[in-house]
Amino acid sequence: MTLYLPIAEMSINVWVLISMGAAVGFLSGLFGVGGGFIMTPLLIFIGIPPAVAVGTGSAQIVASSMSGAVAQYRRGNVDIKMGLVLIAGGLVGTVIGVDVVRILRRLGQFDLVVALGYVTFLGIVGILMLIESSTTLAKVQAGGKGRGRRAHAHSWLDGLPFKMRFRHSKLYTSAVPPAVIGTFVGFLAAIFGIGGGFIIVPALIYILRMPTNIVVGTALFQIVFVTAAATVLQSATNQTVDLALALVLVIGGVFGAQFGAIAGQRLRGEQLRFWLAALVLLVGLRVGYDLVVKPAELYSITPLVRGLE
Amino acid sequence: MTPIARLVSALIAVLVASSAAATANPTPAGPVTDIAPPGQLRTAQQTKPKPPPKTPPPQKSRQPRPTPTAPAILSPPPERIEVDVSTRTIEVTSAFAGTEIIVFGTVLNSQQESAESGYYDVVVVVEGRGATSIVRLKSNVGGLWINTQSVRFDNLPLYSAIASSRPLEEIAEPSVFVANVIGYTRARMFPGRHSSKVTAEELDAYKTAALRLKQKDGLYVTSDYGVAFIGPALFRASIKLPANIPVGPLGARVFLFHDGQLLASQKATVMLERQGVDRLVYDFAFEHPVWYGILTVAIAAFAGLAASLAFRR
Numbered sequence: 001m002t003l004y005l006p007i008a009e010m011s012i013n014v015w016v017l018i019s020m021g022a023a024v025g026f027l028s029g030l031f032g033v034g035g036g037f038i039m040t041p042l043l044i045f046i047g048i049p050p051a052v053a054v055g056t057g058s059a060q061i062v063a064s065s066m067s068g069a070v071a072q073y074r075r076g077n078v079d080i081k082m083g084l085v086l087i088a089g090g091l092v093g094t095v096i097g098v099d100v101v102r103i104l105r106r107l108g109q110f111d112l113v114v115a116l117g118y119v120t121f122l123g124i125v126g127i128l129m130l131i132e133s134s135t136t137l138a139k140v141q142a143g144g145k146g147r148g149r150r151a152h153a154h155s156w157l158d159g160l161p162f163k164m165r166f167r168h169s170k171l172y173t174s175a176v177p178p179a180v181i182g183t184f185v186g187f188l189a190a191i192f193g194i195g196g197g198f199i200i201v202p203a204l205i206y207i208l209r210m211p212t213n214i215v216v217g218t219a220l221f222q223i224v225f226v227t228a229a230a231t232v233l234q235s236a237t238n239q240t241v242d243l244a245l246a247l248v249l250v251i252g253g254v255f256g257a258q259f260g261a262i263a264g265q266r267l268r269g270e271q272l273r274f275w276l277a278a279l280v281l282l283v284g285l286r287v288g289y290d291l292v293v294k295p296a297e298l299y300s301i302t303p304l305v306r307g308l309e
Numbered sequence: 310m311t312p313i314a315r316l317v318s319a320l321i322a323v324l325v326a327s328s329a330a331a332t333a334n335p336t337p338a339g340p341v342t343d344i345a346p347p348g349q350l351r352t353a354q355q356t357k358p359k360p361p362p363k364t365p366p367p368q369k370s371r372q373p374r375p376t377p378t379a380p381a382i383l384s385p386p387p388e389r390i391e392v393d394v395s396t397r398t399i400e401v402t403s404a405f406a407g408t409e410i411i412v413f414g415t416v417l418n419s420q421q422e423s424a425e426s427g428y429y430d431v432v433v434v435v436e437g438r439g440a441t442s443i444v445r446l447k448s449n450v451g452g453l454w455i456n457t458q459s460v461r462f463d464n465l466p467l468y469s470a471i472a473s474s475r476p477l478e479e480i481a482e483p484s485v486f487v488a489n490v491i492g493y494t495r496a497r498m499f500p501g502r503h504s505s506k507v508t509a510e511e512l513d514a515y516k517t518a519a520l521r522l523k524q525k526d527g528l529y530v531t532s533d534y535g536v537a538f539i540g541p542a543l544f545r546a547s548i549k550l551p552a553n554i555p556v557g558p559l560g561a562r563v564f565l566f567h568d569g570q571l572l573a574s575q576k577a578t579v580m581l582e583r584q585g586v587d588r589l590v591y592d593f594a595f596e597h598p599v600w601y602g603i604l605t606v607a608i609a610a611f612a613g614l615a616a617s618l619a620f621r622r
Binding site: 002003004006007009010011059060062063064065066067068070071108109112116224228231232233234235236237239241243244246247250251254257258291292293294295297298299300301302303304 | 401402403404405406407440441442443444445446447448449452453454455456459461465467515518519521522523552553555556583587590591594595598599601602603604605606608609610612613614616617620
């Protein structure tokens with residue numbers, strides 16, 4: 001059964017898309033991540049134009065992070081005030097990011113920037129997670145307990161202006177660092193078609209020193225709004241959001257995520273982080289491989305139709 | 310499917326009529342292949358492409374056709390062709406997975422004895438609208454393969470299919486094809502604005518790359534022996550339209566040749582139109598992109614919520 005995608009302008013097997021959605025959904029349920037960093041390269045790999053993959057990926061993340069955000073909110077794990085500061089920054093970052101996508105597409109360098117960005121971020125985050133999770137695993141095996149939250153240490157961040165009290169996080173800190181983090185993640189969300197959970201969660205823990213139990217909920221809260229804004233802006237600026245493609249991916253993802261979540265309950269946190277790190281690195285290496293190895297076809301052709309000029 | 314079925318029945322009717330005429334005529338008018346299916350006919354022609362009858366140029370000694378209506382022909386009336394396509398409007402819906410159209414036509418005042426005589430050559434060109442295309446070249450910069458140079462070709466057809474009764478080079482001189490804008494190596498492929506400075510050889514490499522990439526995507530197709538005569542006058546060519554064909558009007562141009570000379574040409578158009586949900590989505594996305602984005606977000610958010618509710622039980 002094939003489906004003609006109205007925006008990507010190609011015909012593709014529905015079951016391929018649904019199983020891709022299910023596979024990525026399984027991983028996102030298993031590891032508690034949005035999965036955008038796997039979905040977007042996969043879409044590009046099966047021949048969806050990179051700009052459409054990125055725009056549609058944002059829409060798919062809205063769906064996948066929505067249920068998580070609602071569940072976390074019900075459990076009181078969302079710091080709304082912190083979330084709003086992150087979102088405010090995120091919106092600025094998204095606006096910039098979408099315009100950067102437009103400029104890069106015109107220059108013909110969008111694909112390169114996406115690939116380079118994936119290699120860089122997945123490489124850095126993957127290695128950091130691998131180190132962190134393996135040292136924790138080693139500690140746990142040595143008989144000690146996993147690392148808890150460090151006591152609030154004074155740093156140069158406390159010297160910044162616009163101090164705000166985030167009651168839920170038990171923090172009295174400047175609004176500048178969360179706004180900057182939000183902007184950065186919003187920018188990445190727009191360019192790479194990701195939610196940015198794998199960047200925002202460590203940033204909230206290690207830079208802002210937020211309590212870990214609130215971090216995931218607050219990150220999901222921010223991701224829903226920022227990817228929603230990214231979807232609308234991508235559509236308005238680049239017309240690269242394929243509704244049909246997003247729907248099919250969401251259907252697959254919904255089922256995959258449920259099974260992933262069940263499987264995830266049987267694994268310990270450190271183990272999960274270790275395997276997630278391995279996956280992140282693997283995706284990064286795969287994207288990097290195409291950049292380094294001489295391609296079989298050195299030429300490419302792009303017809304200038306629809307709003308590219 | 311119905312238009313094709315209708316066409317096939319029409320073809321069969323014509324074939325029956327022509328074979329009936331042949332049997333009514335006592336003089337042997339060449340082997341009449343009767344009601345063989347068009348596909349078989351074509352393969353029959355494929356296996357033995359006949360050279361055109363070489364005749365002295367000033368007076369073409371055509372065999373006076375033994376027809377009762379033409380007792381004496383001083384100078385045969387000039388040939389004309391009439392052409393049409395099997396489907397005038399093709400609907401591109403969400404189930405669209407490519408399709409096939411049949412370009413058919415007839416030679417008026419045909420001098421041809423039979424379908425097999427190879428007296429005429431027919432070239433059918435089906436083309437999409439022209440658009441500027443950028444061809445980019447990757448080169449190794451610091452270990453990475455990145456786009457470094459580009460050439461723009463203006464007015465490059467988004468889709469092009471050329472079917473002919475024989476390979477083009479056997480039908481006429483290249484200059485004839487260039488003059489009539491037939492074929493890919495057309496004169497109009499020259500670098501447009503914003504192109505990188507390239508040498509003549511580099512430009513040739515860009516041209517061949519453009520054609521190679523288009524052919525790889527199935528958007529540029531050639532079919533030697535893709536046009537078949539089904540009688541002394543009637544011919545047909547089936548043209549495959551791939552699923553990734555850019556939506557828009559297609560123009561079909563048909564050329565009739567004899568002995569390297571262009572005798573007549575004719576045009577027909579095919580419309581590729583988005584229909585159904587696909588059209589709604591596409592129009593909405595391009596006419597109201599902001600609302601389209603908001604709708605997409607709303608659907609995605611609703612799907613996410615519905616899923617979490619459905620699986621909570």
